[in-house]
Amino acid sequence: MKDALQVVKIGGNIIDDEAKLNSFLKDFAQLTGPKILVHGGGKIATEVSKGLGIEARLVDGRRITDAETLRVVTMVYGGLVNKNIVAKLQANNCNALGLTGADADIIPATKRPVKDIDYGFVGDITEGTIPAKTLKLLLENNLTPVIAPLTHDGQGNLLNTNADTIASALAVALSGHFETRLTYCFEKKGVLTDINDDNSVIHQITNNQYTSLKNDGTIAQGMIPKLDNAFRAIAAGVTSVFICHADDVLPILEKKATAGTELVNS
Template identity: 60%
Template sequence: MAEALYVIKVGGNVIDNPALLDRFLADFAQVKGHKVLIHGGGKIATRIGDKLGIESKYVDGRRITDAATIDVVTMVYGGLVNKQVVAKLQSLQCNAIGLTGADANIIPAVKRPVKTIDYGFVGDVEPSKLNVAPLKAMLEAGLTPVFAPLTHDGNSQILNTNADTIASSLATALSAHYTVRLIYCFEKRGVLRDANDDNAVINLIDREIYQQLLADGVLSDGILPKLENAFSAIESGVNEVLIGHANDVLPNTTGAVAGTLIR
């Protein structure tokens, strides 16, 4: 049987809250075996952009990444946030290495084509072109890769790319070599039947249950992309996907399920 690998994405309010992030990283550092971390950092990028006089623009909750904004997110995601996370993990005896999709050509992407909306320098991952050989070599060498949500187009252009999608894409590509559990960590305890009730966790969702939840109008808009990424990953070879609270990352890497398991 293939070795276990945990591909873990942390985002939401956890990245923006130093106390929550410190707790999460302390737990993440204790996760045994092979692991990969993917982080966001949108609110920090917005704050830094504001200080620089660069206004953040959104359409339907998605950031428009113009020429000024791609510079900001590259600095914030690939520099400030990524290196702070790596330095913290090093202090916890977790030998982390900070990466973007451009490093070792691991995640090539294409600039999102303009349809009704021009999202600017936003990258769509091409799963068939992921280059995980260098990533596998890092894992086998005992390193813990930490990815910022940035990719590249092969022609020197950095692209802003959804961190959930990067996590799903990496988990899928690595499932050819490992038994992968993809874990999305955020500030909620899982997928909730009632968005206002943190205790209303749906413990298990399969495609049939998912379709019923959609028909019943139970799911909030914010969770839908995570679920679509989850099912896409499972249908492409990932063993399991789990959506849960950042504080539960340790039990969720030791065989338990604290949150919502997607199968």
């Protein structure tokens, strides 16, 4: 039997709130066995951009990563956010090591091709191209990789890359070596049947159930990309995916409580 590996992703709602971040990292540090933390960006990049007089460029409501913005996200995601998480995990006796996708070439990517919109320095990951070797080496030596949402094109350019996608791509790549569980922390307690009722959490969904809930409109628009992504990860070898509140990560993953939503193979 393969060892279990936890891949946990946190986003801006935790990163932007120091008390929440500290509490989450204390829990994460206590998870036993091999684990990886993937973090998103948060509002700090927007604040730093404003401070430096760099205007956010949006096309059709989507943010464009021009050269100046790439510098800011490299500073904020790869430096400030990543290294502060690492230092805090070290203080919690977790031997963390912060990486972008360029480091040890752990996440090769390609710059998104220009079609209707030029997204700028944004990276797309090609399925099956992530080498597991270095991450496996680090995990086997009790190191905990902390991954910033940046990849690279192998030609010297860093690329801004969606953290949800990175988390699922890493979980898939490592599923050949570990029994991999992927957890997305977000601001709700799980996937809800009623978006206005925080207690309407669906505790388990199969792919078939998901299709029905999507078709009848029960699952809200914003959740669809996250769930599609999660079910693709399961189809590609990930054992299960949890979607839950950051407060529930430790009890769920240590199997001491039923909370959040678990997505499983149908």
